[in-house]
Every structure is written in structure tokens, then in C-alpha cells.
Amino acid sequence: MPRELKRIFSDLYSKIASTGRKNVDKIFSELEIELVESGLSVQFLDGIKEHIKRELAGKDRVSEDFLKGKIREHVLKKIKLEPPDLGFIIKKAKEEGRIPVFLFFGFNGVGKSLSLVKTADILIKNGFSPLIAAADTFRSAAEEQLEGYARMIRVQVVKGGRGADPAAVIYDAVQKASFKGFDVVLGDTSGRRAMDRNLGEELRRIVRITKPDLNILVVDGLAGSDVVNQCIGFSQFVPIDTVIVSKVDAGGYAAAIQASYILEKPILFLGTGTSVKDYVKFDPEKAIDEMF
Structure with a gap:
């Protein structure tokens, strides 16, 4: 059984925080199988990945909390939409x-x-x-x-x-x-x-x-x-x-x-x-x- 998503993402935050922007593609690639097996699509993951790379532009290192906050903010902005009346x-x-x-x-x-x-x-x-x-x-x-x-x-x-x-x-x-x-x-x-x-x-x-x-x-x-x-x-x-x-x-x-x-x-x-x-x-x- 795949790990629960929270634990996989915790691993992702930790690895990116410790290695920086240059390894984002590699880290996502390493965790992709687990993420897909846990129910996430490649299209969705690509959207998150590209957003992280944009947020890390010009930054040497960031904290895990920074990454978690930016992903949450990015996804919420996309889905916090008012349903039709x-x-x-x-x-x-x-x-x-x-x-x-x-x-x-x-x-x-x-x-x-x-x-x-x-x-x-x-x-x-x-x-x-x-x-x-x-x-x-x-x-x-x-x-x-x-x-x-x-x-x-x-x-x-x-x-x-x-x-x-x-x-x-x-x-x-x-x-x-x-x-x-x-x-x-x-x-x-x-x-x-x-x-x-x-x-x-x-x-x-x-x-x-x-x-x-x-x-x-x-x-x-x-x-x-x-x-x-x-x-x-x-x-x-x-x-x-x-x-x-x-x-x-x-x-x-x-x-x-x-x-x-x-x-x-x-x-x-x-x-x-x-x-x-x-x-x-x-x-x-x-x-x-x-x-x-």
C-alpha cells in the first residue's frame, strides 16, 4: 500500500528544503510513482511542481513550512471557487x-x-x-x-x-x-x-x-x-x-x-x-x- 499523501508530501518538503531549486524535478521524479499510486495525476503534480520552481526562483534555500504554505496557497487559489447559485x-x-x-x-x-x-x-x-x-x-x-x-x-x-x-x-x-x-x-x-x-x-x-x-x-x-x-x-x-x-x-x-x-x-x-x-x-x- 502507498504511504498516505501527508507523509509523502512531508518527504517532498524536506528534500526540496535541503537541496534547493535545482533538484525539484529530480525529487518529484523520485516520488512520482508513490504520488500517482496515492491518487494524484501527473497533470496535477506538474502544476504544483512548476509553481514551486517559480516560488524558489532567486532563493538558495527555503524552509519546509515555506514550501507547504506555498503549495497550499497555490492549490487553494485554484479551487476556492463559488459554486453556481x-x-x-x-x-x-x-x-x-x-x-x-x-x-x-x-x-x-x-x-x-x-x-x-x-x-x-x-x-x-x-x-x-x-x-x-x-x-x-x-x-x-x-x-x-x-x-x-x-x-x-x-x-x-x-x-x-x-x-x-x-x-x-x-x-x-x-x-x-x-x-x-x-x-x-x-x-x-x-x-x-x-x-x-x-x-x-x-x-x-x-x-x-x-x-x-x-x-x-x-x-x-x-x-x-x-x-x-x-x-x-x-x-x-x-x-x-x-x-x-x-x-x-x-x-x-x-x-x-x-x-x-x-x-x-x-x-x-x-x-x-x-x-x-x-x-x-x-x-x-x-x-x-x-x-x-
Whole structure:
């Protein structure tokens, strides 16, 4: 098992403090395998490494506390972002005479459907009436799974059936929301197991047609360094506005920190269990202190 991240970083601070700027690349290289095995991506580590080199420019030696403080400051600046105000978005759309659409993206198995229903629960607690569009028409049983979660909080689901046009399902949901007095449509989308051109183009088409007010990426808190691939894979095809990180109760904060850092987007909330009520607000400072 890899050492916990705090101990690896303590080793990194100590080595850089004792040898100076000229050995930063070498020290990161020596510890890279352990860091990646502990769930950090090369892209994230490269960002930290380059920042350290900039901070050490013109300095012969620095203390371990100096390095720790500069890394914390650097990462916090990147991830201390205000999540979108869902209520404000809904009210603004209402003033414009339309139903807002929030789209959810993510690979199969990351907890996308459950995270969507958790978002619906948040909206209900804030006095809004959400309607769900089951627009993942590719995966077998996707509609049934989504309906099962939605029943727990008594939210209606608009379905199109397997193989239906996802954009058409969302359109139908918007029409129903308008006629029946719902405030917002939450649209599930197809995820598959990996990003490919077909999936990317399908998602791009959905965004082009439905013109969503918010694009939400759901990533797996247990994915380790692969969370960055999830972020990059989806952001290549659709603009991402905010991120939900699932399974944080089992995976810690590394995925949330890296997702926000790489995309430079805020975390909407963290999923902390399998119940629709299991979610908490993301606290960047607490997350950094826990990880580093």
C-alpha cells in the first residue's frame, strides 16, 4: 500500500528544503510513482511542481513550512471557487419566460443518476419543483435506475424509451415543465464506459439543441488519478460549469481537489453515500488540509 499523501508530501518538503531549486524535478521524479499510486495525476503534480520552481526562483534555500504554505496557497487559489447559485439561475430563466435546463454528464458507474437526484433534493429543499428527463437512452435499465432514485423524493421522470433521441426527451420534459408548472428540468445523459468520438459528438449535439443553463460533470471520488482523464475527456466536447464528486466518503478529497484544479471550475457538492440525502457542501480549505 502507498504511504498516505501527508507523509509523502512531508518527504517532498524536506528534500526540496535541503537541496534547493535545482533538484525539484529530480525529487518529484523520485516520488512520482508513490504520488500517482496515492491518487494524484501527473497533470496535477506538474502544476504544483512548476509553481514551486517559480516560488524558489532567486532563493538558495527555503524552509519546509515555506514550501507547504506555498503549495497550499497555490492549490487553494485554484479551487476556492463559488459554486453556481441554482436558485438564481432558475429565477433568472423564469423572468425570461422559459424553463431552465441543467444537464448531467459522467461515465457509467460514477454515480451520475444518483447525483442528479441529490441535486433535485437540494432544489426541493429550496422551494423549487424539479422535473427529471431520462435522456440516457443508450444504456439498458438507465431509465429504471433513475426512476428508482426519483421515487425516493417523489420527483417525476419524463422517459423516451431505449434508443430515443436524447435531445427530444429533454425537449418533451421542458414542454411538460412549462405546462405543468415545474421550475427546472434536470437532464441525464449517456455516459458509456469511456470517452470516444461517438459519445462526444452525441453530447455536443444535445448541448447545441437544448442550450442548457448549466452543465454539471459528475466524477468518481474513487477514480484516483483517472479523475483528471474524466474531466479532460468530457470538457473536450462540452463546456463544463461545475462538478459533483461522488463517493467522497470512501475516496477522500483528492478527486475533488484535482477536478476543480484541472478544470478551474467549482465543486457543486460532494456525494457522501448511497442515499439521496447523502451530500455535503465542498469546503476547499478543509479538503486541502486533509489531503496535504
